[in-house]
Amino acid sequence: MRNEPAVEVTGLVKRYGARTAVSGLDLAVGRGGVTAVLGPNGAGKTTTVEICEGYRRADAGHVRVLGLDPAAQGAKLRPRIGVMLQSGGVYPGARAVEMLRHTATLYADPVDPELLIERLGLESCGRTTYRRLSGGQQQRLALAMAVVGRPELVFLDEPTAGLDPQARHATWDLVRELRADGVTVVLTTHFMDEAEQLADQVVIIDGGRAIAAGTPEELCRGGAENTLRFSGRPGLDLPSLLKALPADTVALETSPGGYRIEGKVDPQLLATVTSWCAQHGVMPDHLAVERRTLEDVFLELTGRELRV
Numbered sequence: 001m002r003n004e005p006a007v008e009v010t011g012l013v014k015r016y017g018a019r020t021a022v023s024g025l026d027l028a029v030g031r032g033g034v035t036a037v038l039g040p041n042g043a044g045k046t047t048t049v050e051i052c053e054g055y056r057r058a059d060a061g062h063v064r065v066l067g068l069d070p071a072a073q074g075a076k077l078r079p080r081i082g083v084m085l086q087s088g089g090v091y092p093g094a095r096a097v098e099m100l101r102h103t104a105t106l107y108a109d110p111v112d113p114e115l116l117i118e119r120l121g122l123e124s125c126g127r128t129t130y131r132r133l134s135g136g137q138q139q140r141l142a143l144a145m146a147v148v149g150r151p152e153l154v155f156l157d158e159p160t161a162g163l164d165p166q167a168r169h170a171t172w173d174l175v176r177e178l179r180a181d182g183v184t185v186v187l188t189t190h191f192m193d194e195a196e197q198l199a200d201q202v203v204i205i206d207g208g209r210a211i212a213a214g215t216p217e218e219l220c221r222g223g224a225e226n227t228l229r230f231s232g233r234p235g236l237d238l239p240s241l242l243k244a245l246p247a248d249t250v251a252l253e254t255s256p257g258g259y260r261i262e263g264k265v266d267p268q269l270l271a272t273v274t275s276w277c278a279q280h281g282v283m284p285d286h287l288a289v290e291r292r293t294l295e296d297v298f299l300e301l302t303g304r305e306l307r308v
């Protein structure tokens with residue numbers, strides 16, 4: 001059924017010996033669009049994605065991908081999905097570009113492999129074996145292999161890790177095109193800007209559970225703790241300004257004549273600050289509202305401690 005969600009995971013549990021990698025994770029991905037799965041090292045992202053791809057078996061929980069159980073119905077599912085593994089998943093002795101061309105012949109309606117070779121800058125790889133490609137070339141080939149069969153759903157595990165900026169942008173363009181073609185893309189990444197650039201939906205995983213989900217905009221808006229900056233003459237009477245603002249607002253002169261207001265920056269606060277400036281003969285230059293970035297939200301939710 002094409003109306004079924006692309007991915008439906010509830011109560012997923014996966015243990016490796018005594019270590020619980022995934023502990024009751026819920027994840028829902030609708031059809032179409034890009035979903036970015038974020039999380040610190042060891043959060044359980046790859047394990048979750050590999051279970052959805054049918055590469056690993058869950059210990060408990062319910063997993064459906066395009067309406068199919070990846071563990072029991074892998075043969076039906078595999079032709080409909082594209083997979084780019086972190087480790088490449090490509091036979092190391094195979095000649096890279098030939099393998100892509102060969103893979104294309106296995107599908108009924110493949111993307112033209114020559115087009116992918118050109119788009120991902122793989123022309124120079126010619127007859128080179130996969131193991132002799134540079135790390136970035138291996139990544140790009142793995143991406144091409146994942147999409148050449150024109151899948152309905154693509155899983156990309158850290159698709160731009162280790163890529164140079166040119167290859168990163170080429171990868172982003174390809175992901176945008178997949179999205180425009182109606183392909184559902186699920187990607188894991190450690191790059192918050194990548195998620196902000198590409199994702200319609202973001203899911204943040206930590207300790208084997210999904211701890212937040214929403215559009216990047218929703219996640220960044222949550223809490224509404226933003227910053228208002230402006231410049232004016234040095235030494236403004238900030239206690240007087242603060243009297244006009246809500247109790248939990250902070251006002252700082254961060255450099256002579258440079259001001260930062262932290263708190264719930266909404267239209268009312270903006271109006272109060274500009275009206276206070278007008279009353280005090282201050283022209284608030286370079287007035288700017290700075291929103292929280294996805295990275296701010298990610299660090300707030302997952303903390304700053306390194307994961308062991």
Ligand SMILES: Nc1ncnc2c1ncn2[C@@H]1O[C@H](COP(=O)(O)OP(=O)(O)OP(=O)(O)O)[C@@H](O)[C@H]1O
Pocket residue numbers: 016019020021039040041042043044045046047048
């Ligand atoms: N094959 C395995 N055997 C034993 N433990 C594993 C195995 N694969 C993963 N783990 C452990 O499971 C936990 C989750 O790992 P996973 O690779 O799913 O995390 P991740 O979020 O993808 O991390 P990263 O961002 O570092 O890629 C980690 O503690 C990891 O050490």
